[in-house]
Amino acid sequence: MLKTFSKGGVHPAANKLSADKAIEILPLPKTVTIPISQHIGAPAKLLVKKGDKVKVGQKIAESGGFVSANIHSSVSGTVSKIDKIFDASGYKKPCVIINVEGDEWEENIDKSKDLKKDISLSAEEILKKVSEAGIVGLGGATFPSHVKLSIPKGKKAEVLILNGVECEPYLTADHRLMLEKTDEILVGIKILMKALNVDKAFIGIENNKPDAINRFNKFVENYDGIQVVPLKMKYPQGGEKQLIKAVAKREVPSGALPIDVGAVVHNVGTAFAVYEAIQKNKPLFERVVTVTGKSVKNPLNLLVRVGTPTINLIEAAGGIPENTGKIVSGGPMMGKALVNTDVPITKGSSGVLLFEEKESKRQDVQNCIRCGKCVSVCPMGLEPYLLMNMVESKMWEELEKNNVLDCIECGSCMFTCPSQRPLLDYIRLGKSTVTKIKRSRKK
């Protein structure tokens, strides 16, 4: 029996159209727009001004606190403007706009493709360098990685879990990375293990990627303490708490963090970024992005510099199909609809997904028929229908008691609702209001 998480979950159609397309390098754009807030936490503080010359890998914004991350230039050229530009969130955020001139990298970055296996740095040095390289969780949540590697006093990491699940339909960026950079990821995992001082690491991969499972199974023989865990396909297995449950059979309590049960989870893409940062001195300024959609001419996986406009990726995939109705950054379950095609690629962009017009609009909302499907698919054991009713009635205290803040916004409830009710829209409103109320209570 393959492992999986036990509570809830749904099975959206996988649609992995680009799974057999090797990663291609996207040509440099003319300008890049680099937001100084590409992560969860405080925005970074600007280090450059208009007219400054920058190189590839040069730090252009500095971490704005412990939970924050450095931002590096992804191109060489001149800063033409500091402006507020729409990012994937749909809001205008401060961005550094750079005119691309050539491709001149910082001297200390090792551009060679050679695999470097020996880890010479100590745990503290690794932590420092990960933080310096501006690495954030590349699965989509963009939580600064150095925070996850800094184990709070009194806690101990026992197991490292690598997220190679990629349970979002359509996306294949992690899948391709696992096939093409297997050794690099494994070295990255060894680095993370050293930083965390753990001797066990598990790579969770869903069984719809048998090639990745086989490849890792073959390669892990050369690396001590790393084990591949094939998982039964189910969304949202890539959710941090769900993955810990599936791989290690541990449940992170409500309101607690993975480290409270001795687990640390990192995405395989993050492990690759860690490898490049530690072994190659390369900060995080590019990533693999899947460009896909049912009508897209040539769905593919691209290695893209941060700050590249989304349209450049779409052009590389054959342009915008005539019948496009919605463009999403990320996967179909948790991705964000973009307001225009100039929105820049950031560290958290895992995919660009083009929906056909007929898939774009929501269906008419009908009465709740109390079928209870939302309750049975909720991976967190919540009652989405009830939470929605409570938000409609502004019952904020009741919402808090019913654990609205535990919601991971996976969208399973809304996906499954036969009446197409906007459950998650309301729950998000509930979450943000309850968070505000809790914060004002502390003051």
Added chain:
Amino acid sequence: MNKLITISQSPHVEGDFTVKKIMYSVLIALVPALAVSIYYFGFDAVRVILIAVAASVFFEYIIQKFLIKGKTTVTDGSAIITGVLLAFNVPSNLPIWMIILGALIAIGVGKMTFGGLGKNPFNPALVGRVFLLISFPVDMTTWPSNRFALAINPDAVTGATPLAILKEGVKNGEKVTDLLSQIPPYLDMFFGNVGGSLGEISAFALIIGLLYMLMKKVISWHIPLTMLGTIFVFSEILHFANPERFADPVFHLLTGGVMLGAIFMATDMVTSPMSKKGMIIFGVGIGVLTIIIRNFGAYPEGVSFAILIMNMFVPLINKYCKPKLFGEKV
């Protein structure tokens, strides 16, 4: 490209599970029982079903259009289900005007008063049935013999159901063991060769419907299985204690509306609990109440009342039967 694109929150995809699909799956699941009722009751069954369905759909449409003045949703199929289930719960010789009145009460009082599909606390078809049962007890409990029984004995136009025979007999102080000789063999009852309401006669046909709905994931096993299981266990206990006073569990499972109730009435999503734990309590409650009413109450049959009573408890069950929170200590 210069055109407007849609902006909306995630998720951007929807499952293929819709209200319409649920309702039409239930209708398909009702087909075997429908076929059996037509087989045994002939044109009378067709007449009752057509009138009940037409009246239910008509009343829903009229009320939505002219009283609520909202969007009409008759195409979702739920009114058709109410009509079929109402027809399944009445004798095949019920006068036309009573069927129409039953449909009006089912849809008008049982469903639309509360705001339509999804808002009603009680199963609409059962509201209609119980209304008819209380208002016209004679018409509602005069069961026509089926076509084959008539062919053998043309004088036996109507006959008592096994439950009525047992109830009457026990009241007169007869032994259950003797009374059982007056009712058809269990195998006949299983396949539907027995008197009763239209749709309840064949356990076999209803179970096919159950399997179909389970396969389509329209319902889960929790309510039907716990309800039938409870009826089996509870009646076995009574039967074991006093076999001369109480019938055996198989008798209870095969007679009256137990199968129809467990498979199609108690599982109505709108009026049953949300969580699996709640569904189990609900099913057990209906089972216990059914056997209590059948063995100790005034009516020979207790399924409808048991379901309606447990419908009342659903909000309470929902309040106290929360799903287990992820990460909660056991």
